[in-house]
Amino acid sequence: MEKFGTLTAIAAAYPKVNVDTDLIIRVERCAGTPREALGPWAFEMVRYRPDGSEDPGFVFNREPWREAKILVAGENFGTGSSREMAVWALARMGLRCVIAPSFGEIFFGNCLQNGLLAIRLPADEVRRLMALASAPASATFTVDLARQTINGTTRFEISPRPKRMLLEGLDELGLTLAMEPEIAAFQAMDRPRRPWIYL
Amino acid sequence: MGRSLFEKLWDLHVIAELGDGMQLLHVDRHILNELSGSRAQLDNAKRSLKPRHPQLTLGVADHVVPTEPGRAGDKTPWAKNVMQIFRDESRRDGILLLDVNDPDQGIEHVIGPESGFTLPGTLLVCGDSHTCTNGALGALAWGIGSSEVCHVLATQTIVQPKPRSMRARFEGALPPGVTAKDLMLALIGKYGTTGALGHAVEYAGAAIRELEIEGRMTLCNLSIEFGAKIGMVAPDEKTYAYLKGRRHAPQGALWDQALAHWRTLPSDPDARFDREVALDCSGLVPQVTWGTSPEDVIGVDGRIPDLKPEALAYMGLSPGQPLAGTRIDRVFIGSCTNSRLSDLRAAAAIARGRRVAAHVEAWVVPGSMRVKREAEAEGLHEVFRAAGFQWREPGCSMCVGANGDLVGPGERCVSTSNRNFVGRQGPGARTHLASPATAAACAVAGEITDARTL
Numbered sequence A: 001m002e003k004f005g006t007l008t009a010i011a012a013a014y015p016k017v018n019v020d021t022d023l024i025i026r027v028e029r030c031a032g033t034p035r036e037a038l039g040p041w042a043f044e045m046v047r048y049r050p051d052g053s054e055d056p057g058f059v060f061n062r063e064p065w066r067e068a069k070i071l072v073a074g075e076n077f078g079t080g081s082s083r084e085m086a087v088w089a090l091a092r093m094g095l096r097c098v099i100a101p102s103f104g105e106i107f108f109g110n111c112l113q114n115g116l117l118a119i120r121l122p123a124d125e126v127r128r129l130m131a132l133a134s135a136p137a138s139a140t141f142t143v144d145l146a147r148q149t150i151n152g153t154t155r156f157e158i159s160p161r162p163k164r165m166l167l168e169g170l171d172e173l174g175l176t177l178a179m180e181p182e183i184a185a186f187q188a189m190d191r192p193r194r195p196w197i198y199l
Numbered sequence B: 001m002g003r004s005l006f007e008k009l010w011d012l013h014v015i016a017e018l019g020d021g022m023q024l025l026h027v028d029r030h031i032l033n034e035l036s037g038s039r040a041q042l043d044n045a046k047r048s049l050k051p052r053h054p055q056l057t058l059g060v061a062d063h064v065v066p067t068e069p070g071r072a073g074d075k076t077p078w079a080k081n082v083m084q085i086f087r088d089e090s091r092r093d094g095i096l097l098l099d100v101n102d103p104d105q106g107i108e109h110v111i112g113p114e115s116g117f118t119l120p121g122t123l124l125v126c127g128d129s130h131t132c133t134n135g136a137l138g139a140l141a142w143g144i145g146s147s148e149v150c151h152v153l154a155t156q157t158i159v160q161p162k163p164r165s166m167r168a169r170f171e172g173a174l175p176p177g178v179t180a181k182d183l184m185l186a187l188i189g190k191y192g193t194t195g196a197l198g199h200a201v202e203y204a205g206a207a208i209r210e211l212e213i214e215g216r217m218t219l220c221n222l223s224i225e226f227g228a229k230i231g232m233v234a235p236d237e238k239t240y241a242y243l244k245g246r247r248h249a250p251q252g253a254l255w256d257q258a259l260a261h262w263r264t265l266p267s268d269p270d271a272r273f274d275r276e277v278a279l280d281c282s283g284l285v286p287q288v289t290w291g292t293s294p295e296d297v298i299g300v301d302g303r304i305p306d307l308k309p310e311a312l313a314y315m316g317l318s319p320g321q322p323l324a325g326t327r328i329d330r331v332f333i334g335s336c337t338n339s340r341l342s343d344l345r346a347a348a349a350i351a352r353g354r355r356v357a358a359h360v361e362a363w364v365v366p367g368s369m370r371v372k373r374e375a376e377a378e379g380l381h382e383v384f385r386a387a388g389f390q391w392r393e394p395g396c397s398m399c400v401g402a403n404g405d406l407v408g409p410g411e412r413c414v415s416t417s418n419r420n421f422v423g424r425q426g427p428g429a430r431t432h433l434a435s436p437a438t439a440a441a442c443a444v445a446g447e448i449t450d451a452r453t454l
Helices: A027-032 A086-094 A103-111 A123-134 A158-166 A172-177 A178-191 B005-012 B034-046 B076-091 B106-114 B129-137 B146-155 B179-189 B206-210 B214-222 B237-243 B250-260 B309-315 B341-351 B369-377 B380-386 B436-445
Strands: A007-016 A070-073 A096-102 A117-120 A139-146 B014-019 B022-026 B029-033 B057-058 B096-098 B123-126 B141-144 B157-161 B162-169 B197-202 B229-232 B277-280 B286-287 B297-299 B328-335 B361-364 B412-415 B430-433
Touching: A007 A096, A007 A123, A027 A086, A027 B034, A027 B076, A027 B430, A070 A123, A096 A123, A103 A117, A103 A158, A103 B146, A117 B076, A123 A139, A123 B250, A172 B146, A172 B157, A172 B369, A178 B014, A178 B022, B005 B014, B005 B141, B005 B197, B005 B229, B029 B034, B029 B106, B029 B146, B029 B157, B034 B076, B034 B146, B076 B096, B076 B341, B106 B123, B106 B129, B106 B141, B106 B214, B106 B369, B123 B129, B129 B141, B129 B214, B129 B229, B129 B237, B141 B229, B146 B157, B162 B206, B179 B214, B179 B286, B179 B297, B197 B214, B214 B229, B214 B237, B214 B341, B237 B250, B286 B361, B328 B436, B341 B369, B341 B436, B412 B436
Parallel strands: A007 A070, A070 A096, A096 A117, B029 B057, B029 B123, B057 B096, B123 B141, B162 B197, B162 B277, B197 B229, B328 B361, B328 B412, B412 B430
Antiparallel strands: A007 A139, B014 B022, B022 B157, B286 B297, B286 B430
16 A cells, blocks of 8 residues: 655645545446546546536636645545445545545545545634635645644644554555454354354 | 443454554454455455455345346446456355345345344444444444455454444334334434434334334434444344344254343443434324435425525425425335335335326335245235336345436436435436335325325
8 A cells, every 4th residue: 555654735625515425436437447447437427517528617627626636525525335436536536635524434444445544624624724725826735644734734633553554554454464363362262152153 | 330232242342452442353244245345355366365254254246236027137248247256256265145046135234134144243244334234133233345345354353443322212102104214314314414423323212112123124224324334223022033043043052042142232221322312203204305415304294495505406496395296207116225025015005006107117126035025925016016116126226226227317216225315326316215105105196295195
């Protein structure tokens, strides 16, 4: 997984609330499109007009936000379906960081699995960042994961374990495979306690 | 101090503390579908990772399978491709796969409980957000992403931060014609789709004890629409009676041992919850959504509120207009929310002796092959067909729209599913979520209507 250090990049504001993962990636793309090719299909229902042309009303279709790597989003971003393809599509579109007042919980976990930094901030702070992101002159943000700051001043919270995973590009599965003795010990204790579990 | 059902279940599964609130938990049961599962299977194969306990994973084809009668209509090459990967990898890994024509095939959250694969006290995960449905049996169940599916397959564990606990009490008796679907939509309407974010919810109260197991599944199913990954109902005598004798349920002495364990699981009387919410059921009417989020919901006798102009424009509705009387094009009765035998009985009771309006296309998609067989044994398929409904094959169908089962652009569909999101049932589709009885009544009336006054 790509390590997350300090990111300086354009931030795009997308204030819509309850953006669901169906809107981020349609189900047909989830099964029929290779992971690497999902980027152009992110947000397709709001990004393109029915004739396939770009909708200029969508922020990622305008300069300078075409190059955005940071998304400042509304409440409950990524709600709904567990489809991890939503995160893959955003990552392939170029995003490294999403900032919102709250996230759909499964989406939030999926971000971490893919090195996408999801940051929860109070709603008023998100509104302030959206205002900055909406003007080209102030749309370049610096996200420093080690210091847990945005633009040097806004502090965000992240638990130590996810932080270390992102900073070092660690893969959760790799970490757990190294815990095989603990897993075996648990099952040895649990099997007599709940024998009907082990089919 | 007493402990809650959630705390007891959580503690039973902790393998190791990973620091700062993260824990490594044992996964007792894992359900794999072709959509999220096949990707994970390929990823693990690339890393030469085999399933640690293939017998604790149940594979089922549901998302992309065709539901046309006789399984015709499989016209999407990518769906065939996904299914082939799923079959090949499941065979290689030794995972039991309930394929399209298996007599036990169905929607994963229908067949988990009905096969006894889901049990009280189990930690169950699956790469689908509606895995919370399984909490109806007193399981600790939630939906996961594809990377987590890889993790579960290879290690039989999952890493999670412990959520906060919430109890949602439904007090008062359910009025006639008001169902579990209406209860949960009303709760989501009251507290919003972020109402339970960060919480594991236990549904409690007199109205929940009265609910049959399938109604509890509908209730728990919509936990994710309430913002919670986990929803659960404490197991009771109804739960045990439901499970006894099912294919994967323990038998003989193991059953007795399991039963003794399950009886210890319900929340202690003095259990504390981080948050408590409540809903009085006694005055409820059938609920129907008007917008593009499950929280956009009113009673079927209500008027469209002056809120969310973007959602109203998408839905083609105006503030102040009565919801009832809105002309519809389609009705979908199915999905992991409302496709079980009791749901089909409720819809058939409305459809019996009536006709679907001429301008409406109405579908019934049973949740599983078993549900289909049981419904047909009661003659429900004849009731539906005689009324002009299509009687189809089990699958996720028009809830997720991954198999060509789509609502057309601008068409209005009353659906017993769980999501009325923009484009969820097809680009431009307008979805109204409702109970099976309401959906059947709307099909007959050709417009949104109150089943109680049909």
